[in-house]
Amino acid sequence: MTAKFLFGLAAAAAATILPTLAVAQNAPNASASAEALAQELDGDSITVGIGAGYLPDYEGSDDYRWTPVPGVIGSVSGINFQVLGNRASADLIPNTSGSSWDLQAGPLGVINFTRTNRASINDPRVRALGERDTAIELGGFVGIGKTGVITSPYDRLSVSVSYRHDVSKVHRSGIWQPTINYFTPLSTKSAVGLFGSVERVETRYLRTYYDISPAQSAVSGLPVYRNKGGWNSWTAGAIGTYSLTGNLLKGFKIVGGGTYRRLINDVADSPLVKVAGSRNQWLGVVGLAYTF
Structure with missing residues (x-):
């Protein structure tokens, strides 16, 4: 399961707890409705969910599979947190x-499962390259958000940058990821969002997952290749959520969305991508969540 996919899911989960006060403008007592919902939003909230994700066998593959994706997202005493599949984060301000x-x-923190299970890879050439150990990547992020930007007083635009580093001595390198997110409520029952990011990885990351040594070339049939690192991808996506019971701040809701990711530079030229896979990576998720 890729960190990029789960980033998209995190954006989806965040959309489920956005302020949904725009509909109050059309209510008979608009100010009272807005105030009531604002007070509810300021309280503690936890959303739990399960989704089905459709994603490549590995980052760069042209074979896809379905996998379950559990998640929890919440806000307690003003502290926001997310635990989604293999990714966890918390905003401590x-x-x-x-x-x-x-x-x-x-x-x-991210648990990196890239190429850790040969059975989940369909292409026999990539399977022949062998498995990688599971990497534990820890780091942090900083960002800023603004509410009331474009469509209403309740939409939200935010930008952030994160860095994480492998502490398990698998790829022994770091990953930078600047991100931009935009969310807007459509009513008390629905919200949509757009997001984009770019990613820069250090040399040893690409050499761990995308290099091919002469010995590996002999057993796989893929040409020898050695990476240098640098900017390796950009991603754009969209997400939506609709409440089935109550509003977006309580009850059951459907969450769904997808991303397009373009691999670039050295990683796109690796035979794992150029010969055995594709630069174009499509990711999707649909799930059910409950907020209480």
């Missing part, structure tokens, strides 16, 4: 009630 600006900073 409490949100200030009534403020339109939101400073963000906190830890994040």
Whole structure:
């Protein structure tokens, strides 16, 4: 399961707890409705869910598979947190009630399962390259968000940058990821979002997952290749959520979305991508969540 896919799912989960006050403008008592929902939003909230993800066998593969993706996202005493599949993060700067600006900073961690299970890879040439150990990547992020930007007083635009480093001595390198997110509520029952990111990886990451040694070339039939590192991809995606019971701040909801990821530079030229896979990576998820 790729970190990029779960980043998309994290964006989806975040959309389920966005302010959904725009519909209050059309209510008979607009100010009372807005105030009631605002007070509810300022309280503690936890969303749990399970989804089905459709993703490549490995980053760069042109073979796809379905996999379950569990998740939990919440806000307790102004601290926001997410645990989604193989990714966890927490914003340790409490949100200030009534403020339109939101400073963000906190830890994040990813369990990297890239090519850790040969049975999940369909291409026999890539299977012949062998498995990799599971990497534990730890780091942090900083960002800033603004509420009331484009479509209404309740939409939200945020930018952030994260860095994480392998602490398990598998690829022994780091990953930078600047990100931009935009979310807007359509009513008390629905919300949509757009997001984009770019990723820069250090040399040893690409050499761990995308290099092919002479010995590996002999057993796989793929040509010898050695990476240098650098910017390796950009991603764009969209997400939506619809409440089945209550509103987006309580009850059951459907969450769904997808991303397109383009591999670039050295990683795109690796035979694992150029010969055995594809630069174009499509990711999708549909799931059911409950907020209480």
